Amino acid sequence: MTDYDLVELAYSMLSRSYVPYSKFPVGAALLCSDGSVFTGCNVENAAYGSTICAERTALVKAVSEGHRDDFVRLAVVGESSDYCWPCGACRQMLYEFAPELELLVGRADHTVTRLKLSDLLPHGFGPKALT
Numbered sequence: 001m002t003d004y005d006l007v008e009l010a011y012s013m014l015s016r017s018y019v020p021y022s023k024f025p026v027g028a029a030l031l032c033s034d035g036s037v038f039t040g041c042n043v044e045n046a047a048y049g050s051t052i053c054a055e056r057t058a059l060v061k062a063v064s065e066g067h068r069d070d071f072v073r074l075a076v077v078g079e080s081s082d083y084c085w086p087c088g089a090c091r092q093m094l095y096e097f098a099p100e101l102e103l104l105v106g107r108a109d110h111t112v113t114r115l116k117l118s119d120l121l122p123h124g125f126g127p128k129a130l131t
Ligand code: THU
Pocket: 019, 022, 024, 025, 026, 041, 042, 043, 044, 051, 052, 053, 054, 055, 085, 086, 087, 090
């Protein structure tokens, strides 16, 4: 799958977002090395803290289907004028499995910026820290 296709898949997930409270849809698409892709959207809850972000939706879908150490690239997109930077909780969850994961972060005009998770979470706390 091309980067363009991954990003557009993430944008297509905006329509699945359940965002009655924030009205801030986020879409994600996570590519694995075997070519499989797991999509996600944010799913909010009346108990606000129970909300799950789009990136974590995609990640838990992938892990629950047997993927762990084969994550290649994640597209995460929103509809705001600034890039939809992953929140701290998502950075931490992703860091567990792929500290060097490539990120494609998009904004309303469908332009994306490319960087690594380790740029967003330097000196992150991961499994190695516990050894
Ligand atoms: N959100 C995400 O889906 N991903 C992020 O990394 C940032 C925040 C969602 C959570 C909530 O539904 C909405 O954006 C506003 O915070």
